[in-house]
Amino acid sequence: MFEDQIRKYDNLVSQYKKIVSDKFCKQDFIEYNEILFSAHSCAIEGNSFSVDETRTLKEKGLGMIPQGKTLLEAFEMLDHFQAYEYLLKNLDKPLSEELLKETHKLLTEHTLAFRTQHDEHPSQPGEYTTVDMCAGDTIFGDHKELIKRVPNLLESTQKAMDSGDIHPIIIAAKFHGFYEYLHPFRDGNGRLGRMFTNFILLKKDQPILIIPRKKREEYISALRFIRKERTDEYLIDFFFNTAIERMQSEIEEKNNMTNNFIHGINFIQNEKSTSQDNEIEA
Known part of the structure; x- marks a missing residue:
């Protein structure tokens, strides 16, 4: 069903690595992706940091919180950094509840207590919810029943990765769709789900997926189709298109910056030569 998108995506990945990612210092490219991913993923949940x-x-820490931004937003972003970096250090590990809970603990370390301070049943970072959940216009199922399915989701996703029979984008999209509807934690499910989506892609040596804040409504609509029509085709399609658009954009930007700079140098050199010729004629 997704043969054309798979072909286009795979061809672009080869170009993207050759033109963009492989030309960077590895650590610089990791930080570039971390900042972009953190900004957009947190923005989807309402964080206003650009x-x-x-x-x-990232560079200056809490000593340089931009004017008009809250301490809660800053801590949310800093926690996102540490959770993402934790997963990067553990790419050799399989998907497991232990990994999921430890990442959630880091992701919500400084924000969960504030967000649940008035709850009758406050939750702790790294622990599953003890109450049923709702988000937006969605009421999720019985939390105890949904939490029971988390190990199976992690195990089946890991088996799919190990088999090599399913494209990484499809695995990542299917995992993400199922995970968001299990919604096992009191807070942070969206950010954690997108983080583990990229954990899956990185384990398969793929570029990370960054969902821009401007595509939030399209992303939410794709997730809603899973509930309304019992299909994740729309989410898979959205993942492919979003990944393809990002790679195309960054390849084009890299080529334009290179060509425009060279053109500018040539223009300066030509102007200098013309000026010297005019001086000689004079």
Whole structure:
């Protein structure tokens, strides 16, 4: 069903690595992706930090919180950094509840207590919810029954990765769709789900998926189709298109910056030569 998108995606990945990612210092490219991913993923949940503000926070920490931003937003971003970096250090590990819970603990370490301070049943970072959940216009199922299915989701996703029979984007999309409807934690499910989506892609040596804040409604609609029509085709399609658009954009930007710079140098050199010729004629 997705043969054309798979072909286009795979061809672009080869170009993207050759033109963009492989040309970077590895650590610089990791940080570039971390800042972009953190800014956009947190923005989907309402965080107002821009990419530039996220970069400043990453470089200077709490000593440089941009004007108009809350301490809660800053801590949410800083926690996102540490959770993402934790997963990067553990790419050799299989999907497991232990990994999921430890990442959630880091992701919500400084924010969960604040967000659940008035709850009758407050939750702790790294622990599953003890109450049923709702988000937006969605009421999720019985939390105890949904939590029981988390190990099976992790195990089946790991088996799919190990088999090599299913494209990594399809595995990542299917995992993400199922995970978001299991919604096992009191807070942070969206950010954690997108983080583990990229954990899956990185384990399969794929570029990370960054869902831009401007595509939030399209992303939410794709997730809703899973509930309304019992199909994840729309989410898979959205993942492919989003990944393809990002790679195309960054390849084009890299080529344009290179060509425009060379053109500018040539223009300066030509102007200099013309000026010297005019001086000689004079």
